[in-house]
Amino acid sequence: MPPLPLFTGLSAFPLTPADEAGRVDTDALQTLLARIVDSKARSIGLLGSTGTYMYLSRAERLRAVEAAVEGVAGRLPIIVGIGALRTDEAAQLARDAAGAGADALLLAPVSYTPLTQDEVFEHFATVAAATDLPLCIYNNPSTTHFVFGEDLIRRLAGLPRVMAVKMPLPKEMAFSTEIARLRSRTADDFAIGYSGDWGAAAALLAGADAWYSVVGGLFPKPAAALVEAAQSGDPAATARIDQSFAPLWALFQAHGSLRVIYAALNLLNLSQAAPPRPILPLDRTNLPEVEAAIAGLAGE
């Protein structure tokens, strides 16, 4: 069996515009979602790291899911981030998302006290059992500081409903090597996708099933074009589109993708929302660079 379609292709991760007190601007969120629906994205990654899920209350996370389900109206599947420090809270967030009409869940092992491999296994087993929705493992050590062993991914992939993994850019091996190792440890219907936007072209050309994309949340058309070029096996076209993103990747690496994508949101006049404090908006002196970077996007 092939992977579930919603865990393949471009998964676009929008920001969650909110005011200073953390109240979600559902109109602005729906505006962002409409841009994604109007593209060739295969899914929406709502309340991912880019969607600042860890900075929003349970009530606001539910409001965001409800607004997304209403706005998208079934035209694209919605994968909802449900990470939380406590297992019972993550399970409750999963039930909230399922009850509001989400199509799938995305779970990161958010930590304060560093967690063991067994603790993360039990955490995922409990949360995956809380609903009937398919679940994607959110492997994001830059925010969670948890490192998944390959054996843990194998064990998790054997749990009911755990159908996909969102991997960070590999540090020690080529994409093709890592993907082959993961495929050898997981079933045929287990989907392997990548985040880390500047590595997406290489990951997709090496056979990744999906790109979980920050840039896709705001610029879904050129991001979907990149996926289409890579997954149809056209390295030259892929490189051309990737090249158009290069100034943005450089800014992501210098300032963090979240700060840059908020600046782009503001420059596009889609919302004047700022990131949640303590995260500060990008310094004004960097805005001309952001403006130039987004002006150069192919197909936007």
Add this chain to the structure above:
Amino acid sequence: MPPLPLFTGLSAFPLTPADEAGRVDTDALQTLLARIVDSKARSIGLLGSTGTYMYLSRAERLRAVEAAVEGVAGRLPIIVGIGALRTDEAAQLARDAAGAGADALLLAPVSYTPLTQDEVFEHFATVAAATDLPLCIYNNPSTTHFVFGEDLIRRLAGLPRVMAVKMPLPKEMAFSTEIARLRSRTADDFAIGYSGDWGAAAALLAGADAWYSVVGGLFPKPAAALVEAAQSGDPAATARIDQSFAPLWALFQAHGSLRVIYAALNLLNLSQAAPPRPILPLDRTNLPEVEAAIAGLAGE
């Protein structure tokens, strides 16, 4: 001016016993606090990492502070951990603690999205201004993954009410070198203390003002004896007491101090509370080692 007394000597960090749903057992907490009051500790570090502050709701954190203020009844100052991912939440927790009668605050730069030095500065400036209480910088990269530059500590120490820092064990220099560098950058009344229990003896002998201690939360008498020996300049007595803790330090390093100290709590029959999931209790097979380690504590 010398540092504030409450930021010197032994600061004992108790667990916060709670049920599976995260409701604090205030009776069990008061039992732990009574042991600390009955020792030569100089302060209580309530709701530190050992007190699982990040796993408790705002309401439960307030209940813990209220129970502590009632139980301690002014016999020892109470320093309260107020860390949170959002700046507005940390400021609110600071106001809650101040309103309930806390004597000082302890603030860690808890992060999900990695923070910049400037973001942490602004975060601390806002939270320190939220109350009139003195504040200790909680520098704990093993849980927050934020690395304080020396210049940031200097800038923070210049803020009103920021009177102390709780440092992790240094990785790249001797305690004496690090303490001298920090003293050269901060005022005479700025207190420099250390956490990381197995380095406490060396830190105190090198002139640290305080030991912010996990073990002190459950075994305050031998921990206070270690501080007294070191701060009175008796390396032989310090080494003797430190040696009695050695089996416990080995267990802390192997399993994490939190899991071990919960096991010790249970073995002492002070509470059968477990750590908040996803953190799992220590495996039963390790309990005899914990039992042996705590049986050997001098003065307990």
